[in-house]
Amino acid sequence: MSSPSISPDEEFRGMFRSPPPHTMRQAPQLPRKEPPPFCDWRKAGAVTAVKDQGKKCRSCWAFAAVANIESLWNIHFHQPRNLSVQEVLDCSWCGAGCKGGYVWDAFTTVLHKGGLTSEDAYPYTGRQETCDSLNEPAAYIQGFQTLPGDEVEIAAHVASKGPITVTLNSAVMKHYKKGISQPLVKSCSPDQVDHVGLLVGYGHVKKSQYWVIKNSWGEGWGEKGYYRLSCGSNACGITTFPVTATVHRVGAPGHNVLCPP
Numbered sequence: 001m002s003s004p005s006i007s008p009d010e011e012f013r014g015m016f017r018s019p020p021p022h023t024m025r026q027a028p029q030l031p032r033k034e035p036p037p038f039c040d041w042r043k044a045g046a047v048t049a050v051k052d053q054g055k056k057c058r059s060c061w062a063f064a065a066v067a068n069i070e071s072l073w074n075i076h077f078h079q080p081r082n083l084s085v086q087e088v089l090d091c092s093w094c095g096a097g098c099k100g101g102y103v104w105d106a107f108t109t110v111l112h113k114g115g116l117t118s119e120d121a122y123p124y125t126g127r128q129e130t131c132d133s134l135n136e137p138a139a140y141i142q143g144f145q146t147l148p149g150d151e152v153e154i155a156a157h158v159a160s161k162g163p164i165t166v167t168l169n170s171a172v173m174k175h176y177k178k179g180i181s182q183p184l185v186k187s188c189s190p191d192q193v194d195h196v197g198l199l200v201g202y203g204h205v206k207k208s209q210y211w212v213i214k215n216s217w218g219e220g221w222g223e224k225g226y227y228r229l230s231c232g233s234n235a236c237g238i239t240t241f242p243v244t245a246t247v248h249r250v251g252a253p254g255h256n257v258l259c260p261p
Contacts, residue, residue, distance in 0.1 A: 037204065040260055042200055053217065064103055065165060071198070098126075116139050201259065
């Protein structure tokens with residue numbers, strides 16, 4: 001099993017003490033209803049392969065944001081995309097790069113650049129370099145928004161709209177291998193979020209509900225790069241900052257999509 005790319009305890013220490021910027025929209029609250037019991041966007045082919053952020057770059061914020069855009073582009077345009085995380089690092093509007101950053105910094109960078117280049121055209125190097133603005137964008141977003149910090153509503157959004165980014169405390173992830181992680185508050189405080197992943201679905205085994213989270217520590221970590229975390233008790237602070245890009249055809253009405261069970 002590969003080890004975490006950088007000390008997870010340090011990746012976002014101090015980064016989430018301030019609220020999101022005023023430019024971020026709050027998502028409209030969905031009608032309160034029970035979401036379907038299972039959802040897994042991997043089964044729809046809407047989730048790209050697990051990546052590895054490397055040993056020296058605190059870039060989980062960029063990986064999660066780019067993976068979010070990739071999934072939404074696939075769901076709404078039916079066009080698979082592998083997009084450039086390196087472009088987000090190099091061209092970050094706030095200069096976050098490999099020092100760790102906010103996921104909304106990544107989305108703001110994509111908006112400022114008018115889109116995001118393909119991974120092939122702008123490959124990942126694991127270090128911040130000079131911004132290259134010569135490549136044609138392969139995908140774009142209309143904006144980004146926060147979601148209510150409620151697990152039922154988060155599940156409903158994921159099931160009807162697509163994967164989202166989430167921040168969480170990674171303390172117990174260092175020791176995770178497989179199964180449903182059910183950490184105690186004392187070992188995984190919800191008040192100390194320091195890592196970002198892509199929430200791609202959820203489910204349950206008997207009475208144990210869980211989230212499915214795509215990580216950026218390579219396929220050798222966890223369940224082929226994925227993490228199942230218990231759902232229903234704000235485990236590890238997963239409801240702290242649920243954020244997603246908005247991707248849709250210009251001029252087309254918003255619509256719900258169907259997540260495979």
